[in-house]
Amino acid sequence: xxxPLIGITVLWTFLYGYLIVASIDFGAGFFxxxxxxxxxxxxxxxxxxxxxxxVWEVTNVFFVFFFVGIVGFFPQTAYYYGTALLIPGSIALxxxxxRGSFYAFGNYGSKDSKVYMFLYGATGLLIPASLSTALxxxxxxxxxxxxxxxxxxxxxxxxxxYSWSVVLLAIVSVLFISASFLTxxxxxxxxxxxxHILRKFxxxxxxxxxxxxxxxxxxxxxxxxxxxxxxxxxxxxxxxSLLCFLMATWFxxxxxxxxxxxxxxxxxxxxAFFGYGASHLPYILDPYVTIYSAYTNETMGMALTxxxxxxxxxxxxxxxLLMKLFLFDADYVKGKK
Amino acid sequence: xxxxxxxxxxxxxxxxxxxHIIFATIGVGVPVMISIAEYIGIKRKDPHYLLLARRWTRxxxxxxxxxxxxxxxxxxxxSLLWPSFMKIAGQVISLPLFMETFAFxxxxxxLGIYLYTWDRFKxxxxxxxxxxxxxxxxxxxAFFITTVNAFMNTPQGFQLENGAITAIDPIxxxxxxxxxxxxxxxxxxxxxxxxxxxxxxxxxQLLRGKTDEYYKKALKLTMICxxxxxxxxxxxxxxxxxxxxxxxxxxxxxxxxxxxTEEGAxxxxxxxxxxxxxxxxxxxxxxxxxxxxFNDFNAEVKGLNEFPEDERPPxxxxxxxxxxxTIGVYTVVVSFLYLLFDKLKRFNPHNKWLLWSIxxxxxxxLIAIEVGWIFAEVGRQPWILxxxxxxxxxxxxxxxxxxxxxxxxxxxxxxxxxxxxVLVKMFKNKPAEAELxxxxxxx
Numbered sequence: 001x002x003x004p005l006i007g008i009t010v011l012w013t014f015l016y017g018y019l020i021v022a023s024i025d026f027g028a029g030f031f032x033x034x035x036x037x038x039x040x041x042x043x044x045x046x047x048x049x050x051x052x053x054x055v056w057e058v059t060n061v062f063f064v065f066f067f068v069g070i071v072g073f074f075p076q077t078a079y080y081y082g083t084a085l086l087i088p089g090s091i092a093l094x095x096x097x098x099r100g101s102f103y104a105f106g107n108y109g110s111k112d113s114k115v116y117m118f119l120y121g122a123t124g125l126l127i128p129a130s131l132s133t134a135l136x137x138x139x140x141x142x143x144x145x146x147x148x149x150x151x152x153x154x155x156x157x158x159x160x161x162y163s164w165s166v167v168l169l170a171i172v173s174v175l176f177i178s179a180s181f182l183t184x185x186x187x188x189x190x191x192x193x194x195x196h197i198l199r200k201f202x203x204x205x206x207x208x209x210x211x212x213x214x215x216x217x218x219x220x221x222x223x224x225x226x227x228x229x230x231x232x233x234x235x236x237x238x239x240x241s242l243l244c245f246l247m248a249t250w251f252x253x254x255x256x257x258x259x260x261x262x263x264x265x266x267x268x269x270x271x272a273f274f275g276y277g278a279s280h281l282p283y284i285l286d287p288y289v290t291i292y293s294a295y296t297n298e299t300m301g302m303a304l305t306x307x308x309x310x311x312x313x314x315x316x317x318x319x320x321l322l323m324k325l326f327l328f329d330a331d332y333v334k335g336k337k
Numbered sequence: 338x339x340x341x342x343x344x345x346x347x348x349x350x351x352x353x354x355x356x357h358i359i360f361a362t363i364g365v366g367v368p369v370m371i372s373i374a375e376y377i378g379i380k381r382k383d384p385h386y387l388l389l390a391r392r393w394t395r396x397x398x399x400x401x402x403x404x405x406x407x408x409x410x411x412x413x414x415x416s417l418l419w420p421s422f423m424k425i426a427g428q429v430i431s432l433p434l435f436m437e438t439f440a441f442x443x444x445x446x447x448l449g450i451y452l453y454t455w456d457r458f459k460x461x462x463x464x465x466x467x468x469x470x471x472x473x474x475x476x477x478x479a480f481f482i483t484t485v486n487a488f489m490n491t492p493q494g495f496q497l498e499n500g501a502i503t504a505i506d507p508i509x510x511x512x513x514x515x516x517x518x519x520x521x522x523x524x525x526x527x528x529x530x531x532x533x534x535x536x537x538x539x540x541x542q543l544l545r546g547k548t549d550e551y552y553k554k555a556l557k558l559t560m561i562c563x564x565x566x567x568x569x570x571x572x573x574x575x576x577x578x579x580x581x582x583x584x585x586x587x588x589x590x591x592x593x594x595x596x597x598t599e600e601g602a603x604x605x606x607x608x609x610x611x612x613x614x615x616x617x618x619x620x621x622x623x624x625x626x627x628x629x630x631f632n633d634f635n636a637e638v639k640g641l642n643e644f645p646e647d648e649r650p651p652x653x654x655x656x657x658x659x660x661x662x663t664i665g666v667y668t669v670v671v672s673f674l675y676l677l678f679d680k681l682k683r684f685n686p687h688n689k690w691l692l693w694s695i696x697x698x699x700x701x702x703l704i705a706i707e708v709g710w711i712f713a714e715v716g717r718q719p720w721i722l723x724x725x726x727x728x729x730x731x732x733x734x735x736x737x738x739x740x741x742x743x744x745x746x747x748x749x750x751x752x753x754x755x756x757x758x759v760l761v762k763m764f765k766n767k768p769a770e771a772e773l774x775x776x777x778x779x780x
Binding site for chain 1: 395398399401402403405406407408409410412413414416417418419420421423424425427428429431432434435436437438439441442443445446447448449450453454457470502503505506507508733734735736737738741744745748752755756759763
């Protein structure tokens with residue numbers, strides 16, 4: 001059994017989980033702020049906050065889980081990424097800190113503060129951009145090893161076409177995922193006004209999402225041909241992703257089956273994300289770190305796997321309970337509880 | 338002090354931890370108090386206690402948020418600022434780190450449920466039951482993360498050969514000699530600090546002339562808990578001292594200004610150390626250090642001079658030790674006096690002096706947490722992994738650590754100010770009396 005491969009797949013799955021839940025969260029913050037400045041907050045904000053309040057902390061844990069897990073399974077990544085990501089990582093941390101705390105200050109403390117709302121909404125778009133630099137760096141070309149130390153080529157990153165196309169994709173996908181989820185949520189709540197606005201948001205962000213994806217593909221070919229041709233071999237994953245996108249957009253456009261539409265959006269990103277991940281392998285950081293070179297020792301790998309399985313046995317029922325109480329409880333969603 | 342990368346990385350780590358620890362301590366201790374209050378409220382059908390639980394919870398959520406985000410910061414900063422350390426130690430400590438996130442996950446899920454289901458169950462006890470997983474989650478994450486810190490103090494469960502780690506035993510690494518005493522001390526002091534902070538709020542309201550039964554009940558409950566936890570903290574502290582004497586004698590020696598190895602060593606309280614390493618103005622308790630270390634007045638205690646100069650911790654940690662112990666004793670005395678006054682009907686437990694002492698105890702216990710951690714952490718200098726890796730070998734080589742240090746300081750100052758303002762405003766705008774009226778008028 002190829003434990004490093006299993007390890008990275010599990011971590012990748014968690015990152016995918018974070019991608020979905022965090023996108024909903026980040027986008028929701030932005031829409032809430034946008035609603036506020038366009039004076040439509042009374043229509044959509046209660047939908048947003050009813051969903052977010054019980055789950056925002058859980059969203060954050062997905063992220064923590066991923067970075068603790070990757071350092072655990074692949075300690076070498078801490079060395080390379082740790083050095084390279086000091087600035088982008090710190091910026092992401094600062095944004096996450098502002099966002100998380102001001103969400104709580106705004107939501108539980110002084111409601112209706114425009115400043116809090118702005119901080120919370122704006123950071124929601126900047127965080128995906130800053131986190132996506134980690135993915136960009138993984139393609140190689142932004143790090144160099146000189147005299148035994150790792151040097152981060154910040155200038156290269158800021159002037160790279162590839163890196164900007166990834167940032168663009170991160171932002172528009174966040175808005176698209178979030179809007180399609182909130183449309184579904186508003187629909188379940190029977191709130192047709194909110195649904196109307198959110199559906200428009202979803203449709204608005206659909207074309208940029210697919211355009212940005214294409215842009216990333218094109219720039220990847222220039223930046224890392226090896227990865228690009230690996231991805232071409234997995235063309236069917238990306239084809240499925242596109243198909244899911246078209247179907248989802250169709251349902252949203254027709255204004256029916258929003259639940260199915262959201263599942264299709266999830267699948268769209270599932271195929272794209274896993275297609276990207278699979279074609280990236282075996283590298284974690286091209287060309288320095290592979291899942292085999294960075295893999296922790298056997299004993300720790302086994303211990304982590306066991307801990308992981310036991311942890312999941314605890315987590316899954318708890319998550320199901322959380323979703324049952326807040327996501328799938330019709331009365332709660334409608335605001336009757 | 339030279340502001341190189343090592344020093345800057347240390348400063349940034351210190352700042353983040355010092356800020357996080359305030360919220361982390363509250364995060365571990367307050368759920369216990371909330372749960373106790375809610376349970377009493379349900380059992381006695383007393384709306385005062387139920388309201389206590391609710392109001393504490395409301396303030397708690399805001400502090401949790403800051404705790405979560407600063408915890409995320411320190412989690413990632415470990416790799417950002419100490420990449421070489423994580424590359425080596427990550428192979429041994431990733432199990433407890435990983436389990437900590439599970440505990441954190443568990444807590445996050447149930448806290449979300451707890452917060453939004455106050456009135457959703459027919460039986461109030463069901464809601465109370467949800468507080469149990471929150472406590473388990475928060476205390477378990479404190480447990481796991483403390484084992485990591487304990488490991489850095491007394492590393493074991495691996496072998497280091499030419500920079501490569503072999504023969505790893507994750508369980509042995511987790512349950513290293515420092516683990517029991519550290520975990521015990523961390524948990525009891527977190528419970529104590531939280532109880533005292535909540536007691537401080539009640540005492541302050543009483544001082545402001547509020548007379549409602551609500552505040553008196555709050556004060557009594559928090560002071561009973563404070564006394565129990567303060568006593569347990571003292572016991573845990575004693576166990577920690579005995580652990581130090583056996584496994585980290587250089588930390589105890591530096592903390593106690595004990596330079597020469599001797600039998601029947603004296604315990605020093607307070608005092609200052611002049612430039613010739615002469616102790617002045619200290620209170621000397623004959624043979625107490627030996628007794629404290631080994632339960633034997635004539636036991637031999639290792640002195641600091643036994644250690645090579647470049648492996649000695651700085652001697653200023655003595656002051657930290659003094660402050661921590663003094664505040665510890667203060668909390669025992671104040672909570673005991675309150676209970677005594679309350680029991681013997683002769684004195685008024687709500688007299689001004691006692692209430693002010695309780696108010697003072699809140700910030701003091703937070704200070705004790707801070708200086709206690711400074712003592713523990715600076716006391717293992719120059720090591721990052723005692724006996725294996727020095728701090729200087731673990732720090733990042735990246736540029737801009739100084740800039741990040743400044744940015745984070747600004748961030749934490751803003752957070753501290755806004756968080757305090759929000760908390761004060763939350764409760765000022767909605768006094769307990771009014772809330773009691775509208776929420777529980779059915780009683």
